[in-house]
Amino acid sequence: MRRAEQLILIPQQSDQFQVVPDHVGHDTFSTTSTQDMMQRIDPDAPLPEASNEPTPLLLIIVSKILQLLRPVFAIIFSPRVQRTVIRTAFLTIALSWIMGVAISAYIAFYMTHVPKTAHIEPVYLQYNKGAEPMALVDLTNKGSYLKPLRHEQQYKVDVLLHVPNSEVNIEIGNFMVRVDLKTADDKTVSYSSRPSILRYQSALHRTLAIFAKALPLLLGIAKETQTIIIPMMEHFVEDGTHPVTKAIVSVSDHRLQIYHMHLHMTADFHGLRYGIEIYYMYNHRIITAMVFITLFICIELSFATVAWRLFGYTLWTRITRWADNVAKDNADSQEETTAAITGGDTTSEKSDDQTHEDFSS
Numbered sequence: 005m006r007r008a009e010q011l012i013l014i015p016q017q018s019d020q021f022q023v024v025p026d027h028v029g030h031d032t033f034s035t036t037s038t039q040d041m042m043q044r045i046d047p048d049a050p051l052p053e054a055s056n057e058p059t060p061l062l063l064i065i066v067s068k069i070l071q072l073l074r075p076v077f078a079i080i081f082s083p084r085v086q087r088t089v090i091r092t093a094f095l096t097i098a099l100s101w102i103m104g105v106a107i108s109a110y111i112a113f114y115m116t117h118v119p120k121t122a123h124i125e126p127v128y129l130q131y132n133k134g135a136e137p138m139a140l141v142d143l144t145n146k147g148s149y150l151k152p153l154r155h156e157q158q159y160k161v162d163v164l165l166h167v168p169n170s171e172v173n174i175e176i177g178n179f180m181v182r183v184d185l186k187t188a189d190d191k192t193v194s195y196s197s198r199p200s201i202l203r204y205q206s207a208l209h210r211t212l213a214i215f216a217k218a219l220p221l222l223l224g225i226a227k228e229t230q231t232i233i234i235p236m237m238e239h240f241v242e243d244g245t246h247p248v249t250k251a252i253v254s255v256s257d258h259r260l261q262i263y264h265m266h267l268h269m270t271a272d273f274h275g276l277r278y279g280i281e282i283y284y285m286y287n288h289r290i291i292t293a294m295v296f297i298t299l300f301i302c303i304e305l306s307f308a309t310v311a312w313r314l315f316g317y318t319l320w321t322r323i324t325r326w327a328d329n330v331a332k333d334n335a336d337s338q339e340e341t342t343a344a345i346t347g348g349d350t351t352s353e354k355s356d357d358q359t360h361e362d363f364s365s
């Protein structure tokens with residue numbers, strides 16, 4: 005049987021390869037890579053670096069994906085879509101601004117027209133020998149409010165006492181509490197003096213109550229105390245020329261034992277004026293807020309329409325033209341990029357074909 009000669013490529017000093025016969029006992033031809041031959045000749049020779057160029061399969065996948073997404077990109081970057089996006093963003097910002105201004109305007113309107121509903125101030129009685137316990141109450145919160153009360157607004161003035169059920173307080177019986185409302189220059193605007201007394205409890209009632217609350221009393225959860233609310237003034241209306249800034253509270257008997265004491269001044273919304281402007285704003289806050297915010301939005305839209313007619317349309321035309329120019333520039337750049345890529349691929353294919361022909365020859 006005739007032996008076949010196997011061709012082995014041996015690198016020479018130049019770039020050409022020499023074909024030498026290798027007598028092997030089979031009739032097939034095998035080619036050895038250049039790297040393998042280099043390792044056979046010189047095992048210590050370094051291997052050539054691997055190429056970082058993408059594989060043909062990856063290029064094919066990327067090109068297919070770009071072809072699939074090209075219609076989507078054409079829609080997204082079209083001038084019509086860009087104009088729609090700009091208009092939507094402009095309308096969203098404008099409506100958000102109008103809504104924010106309307107809400108802020110209603111909050112400011114509410115704070116201006118609805119007074120503070122309650123002024124609760126602690127009362128610290130000063131005990132002097134031979135004199136009635138007395139306390140000066142500052143209503144301005146250390147100067148934060150020049151006029152704590154709103155003029156022409158009715159207020160209820162109450163004094164709250166938290167006292168123990170002690171034998172001394174029970175023996176005192178009736179006692180008097182006095183409140184004087186004064187201006188900054190110590191002028192008395194109004195005063196009132198009212199009597200009060202601890203709620204009566206018989207000895208048997210007190211004993212049974214102590215047994216019923218024995219465990220909470222031992223644990224400190226319950227206390228043997230009473231809370232007394234003394235109405236001092238009803239329908240008090242402040243004069244705007246003489247604003248009330250402080251109050252003087254006094255107790256007739258210095259033996260009265262008190263845990264703590266507070267002065268309450270609560271706004272009383274009555275009358276036609278208060279029912280229209282304040283009553284519904286205070287007692288029906290959600291409905292009133294919706295009505296007033298809608299009214300403010302209508303007013304803002306009216307002014308916005310006038311402003312659009314005067315100079316807004318011109319500004320919008322300029323923005324639209326600018327968007328069209330930007331879209332046109334993007335389309336031109338995209339076409340140039342596509343043409344460059346297509347030309348590069350054609351040149352690369354021609355180069356590969358020429359290389360293949362040279363190698364074959």
